[in-house]
Amino acid sequence: MAARKTSDKAKPRSRQGKAANSMWGGRFAAGPAAIMTEINASIGFDRRLFRQDIAGSQAHCRMLVKQGLISAAEGKKIQAGLETILREIEAGRFRIDPKLEDIHMHVEARLAELIGEPAGRLHTARSRNDQVATDFRLWVRDAIDRLDAGLADLQHKLLARAEEYAATVMPGFTHLQAAQPVTFGHHLMAYVEMAGRDRGRLKDARARLNESPLGAAALAGTSLPVDRHMTAKDLGFAAPMANSLDAVSDRDFALEALSAMAICAVHLSRLAEEIVIWTSAQFRFVSLSDAFTTGSSIMPQKRNPDAAELVRGKVGRIVGDLNALLVTMKGLPLAYGKDMQEDKEPVFDAVDSLELCIAASAGMIADLKANAPVLQAAAGEGYTTATDLADWCVRKLDMPFRSAHHVAGRIVRLAEERNRPLEALTLAEMQAVEPRITKDVFAVLGVQNSVKSRISYGGTAPANVKKQVARWRALLAKEGRNAR
Numbered sequence: 001m002a003a004r005k006t007s008d009k010a011k012p013r014s015r016q017g018k019a020a021n022s023m024w025g026g027r028f029a030a031g032p033a034a035i036m037t038e039i040n041a042s043i044g045f046d047r048r049l050f051r052q053d054i055a056g057s058q059a060h061c062r063m064l065v066k067q068g069l070i071s072a073a074e075g076k077k078i079q080a081g082l083e084t085i086l087r088e089i090e091a092g093r094f095r096i097d098p099k100l101e102d103i104h105m106h107v108e109a110r111l112a113e114l115i116g117e118p119a120g121r122l123h124t125a126r127s128r129n130d131q132v133a134t135d136f137r138l139w140v141r142d143a144i145d146r147l148d149a150g151l152a153d154l155q156h157k158l159l160a161r162a163e164e165y166a167a168t169v170m171p172g173f174t175h176l177q178a179a180q181p182v183t184f185g186h187h188l189m190a191y192v193e194m195a196g197r198d199r200g201r202l203k204d205a206r207a208r209l210n211e212s213p214l215g216a217a218a219l220a221g222t223s224l225p226v227d228r229h230m231t232a233k234d235l236g237f238a239a240p241m242a243n244s245l246d247a248v249s250d251r252d253f254a255l256e257a258l259s260a261m262a263i264c265a266v267h268l269s270r271l272a273e274e275i276v277i278w279t280s281a282q283f284r285f286v287s288l289s290d291a292f293t294t295g296s297s298i299m300p301q302k303r304n305p306d307a308a309e310l311v312r313g314k315v316g317r318i319v320g321d322l323n324a325l326l327v328t329m330k331g332l333p334l335a336y337g338k339d340m341q342e343d344k345e346p347v348f349d350a351v352d353s354l355e356l357c358i359a360a361s362a363g364m365i366a367d368l369k370a371n372a373p374v375l376q377a378a379a380g381e382g383y384t385t386a387t388d389l390a391d392w393c394v395r396k397l398d399m400p401f402r403s404a405h406h407v408a409g410r411i412v413r414l415a416e417e418r419n420r421p422l423e424a425l426t427l428a429e430m431q432a433v434e435p436r437i438t439k440d441v442f443a444v445l446g447v448q449n450s451v452k453s454r455i456s457y458g459g460t461a462p463a464n465v466k467k468q469v470a471r472w473r474a475l476l477a478k479e480g481r482n483a484r
Contacts, residue, residue: 041098042341048348049103050089052138054082056131056214057107057122059234063227064124074118081114082107104128104135125224126217129248129336133213136344138235140257143351144206147261150358151195151202152476157365158195159476162188163469167462169447170285170375171384178382181447184370186460189468194267196472201260209253212237216247219335249335251325251343258322258347261354265318268357272311275364279305285375286368292360307364311357318353321346379447383412385422388444388453397436407434 032040058079065075085107088094100106105128111119165184172182212232215222221244228240241247278285279293292307324346328339386408393404410433415422418429423445430437444453454460 037099040101040338042102042344043096043098043100043106045345045348046103046132047096047106049132049135049139049344050107051086052135052142053103053107053131054086055138056134056235058082059231060126060214061122062234063231064121066230067225067227069124069224069226070118070121074121077115077118078111078122081111081119084114085110102128102132104131125222125226126214127219127248129218130213130216130244133216133248134235136251136347137209137211137213137237137253140209140254140347141206141236143347144202144257147264147351147354147358148199148202150355150362151199151264152479154358154362154365155192155195155472155476157362158188158192159469159472161185161365161368162192162465165370165372166465166469167451168370168372168375169379169451171379171381172460178378178384180387181379181384181450182454182460183451183462183465184375185462185465185469186451188365189465189472191267191271192468192472195264198260198264198267201263202257205253205256205260207238208256210236210238211241212239213241213247215240216244219245219248245335249332249340251329251340254343254347255322255325255329258318258325258350261350262315262319262322265315265354265357268354268361269312269315271361272308275308275368276305276312279303279308283374283378284371285378286370288364289367292364292367307360311360314353314357318350321350321353376447380421383415383422385445385447385450386412388450389422389441392441392444393434393437396438396440397434 061070061075061078061082064070065072070078085094088110094106094110096106097109100109108119108123111122162185165188166186168184169181170184170187171178172180172187212228212235214231214235215226215228232238232240275286275288277283279288288303288305288307292305293303294306295303325343328342332339389411390401390404390408393399393407394401397404399407411422411425411430414429414433415425418425423442427437427439427441430441443449451460451462455464458464
């Protein structure tokens with residue numbers, strides 16, 4: 001918000017002089033020390049709450065008028081003044097003064113400049129404690145909605161790629177060692193599932209935070225005849241919070257949202273790490289265009305996956321934001337303590353970082369191209385169909401799995417000694433290990449045969465991948481219809 005030019009006459013002043021803060025009334029005769037002003041001010045970051053603060057004030061004003069606590073004429077002036085302030089802030093014409101501490105006092109002071117004495121009636125039956133708790137819940141709720149939309153977009157991008165590469169084989173890894181063949185589409189679908197759970201956690205957090213603190217006042221409620229159900233409904237909350245102490249003193253809604261964000265960020269980091277590995281010259285599984293890579297200042301051949309690396313790197317900030325707020329809240333007695341002014345910056349930072357990570361991840365998924373020949377060649381390395389051989393022995397020879405595992409292991413060792421893939425061994429060579437093996441075994445060897453055979457629910461078979469893509473598309477389409 002840029003500075004708004006006003007005359008000295010229009011600036012709010014205390015009767016005690018420039019140094020005192022007029023908002024504190026008669027209790028303080030002198031203003032704070034300069035360092036106190038600096039440490040006490042939160043306007044540098046909580047200005048982001050301006051829309052929520054004005055919306056909360058408008059709802060509160062409507063309730064005060066309905067309850068007869070202020071006149072309709074006063075309410076009309078207050079509402080007009082709040083609309084003016086909203087336009088000024090959105091246009092970048094609002095003056096910031098650190099002496100006014102926070103966004104709430106800035107709005108109140110400007111309202112007094114605009115409409116005079118009626119502005120003082122807006123704070124009837126509320127405190128900055130319930131006001132900021134309400135603003136913050138509204139802001140986090142809006143942020144969750146944006147994050148959810150971003151994750152839905154990421155899912156759509158993943159689904160498009162998963163469908164495109166539903167039958168493209170690649171090595172599946174455990175311990176970063178080739179384990180069994182899977183399809184690239186199946187691998188990408190794993191992240192669709194993760195994003196779905198991330199969205200579920202965010203929605204759960206949103207449902208629990210969706211109660212209104214407004215009207216709890218400082219900590220004990222108010223003796224005035226307010227209608228908290230009215231303001232809760234007006235602001236889109238499910239209900240007013242049932243305990244005034246709890247309403248102003250807890251930030252578990254922010255902690256829960258941060259926790260969901262941290263888990264989501266870890267998922268994005270794992271995807272980013274795989275993109276870093278996959279785009280390396282040693283793997284060459286996928287490529288990214290110039291849009292999501294950078295060069296080197298000294299090595300002209302380099303194409304660095306910096307977008308993925310930055311997604312991976314930002315997770316440390318998001319996890320740190322969660323830890324910061326946990327530590328801030330851990331020793332606070334009820335109800336409000338000024339420590340809780342520190343609640344917003346980690347949440348703002350985490351949301352900013354995660355929104356960027358989600359958008360970058362979606363962009364990279366849409367941009368990447370799979371190197372199918374390299375993926376298929378890699379899928380066959382490391383005897384990744386050995387489990388298929390063991391399963392065949394169980395299914396066709398009625399072997400206990402442990403015995404079949406032993407047989408398959410011996411055949412793998414034979415193939416290693418002769419430097420051949422399993423499917424290149426002769427039937428006679430395999431029968432030297434287990435005489436009952438028949439030529440039918442070759443139907444399960446080879447990576448294409450392997451992935452096609454994995455038809456169990458949740459398995460990597462291309463047909464399964466296509467079914468899961470269709471299932472998720474239907475779920476997302478239903479979400480879209482319900483949202484409308």
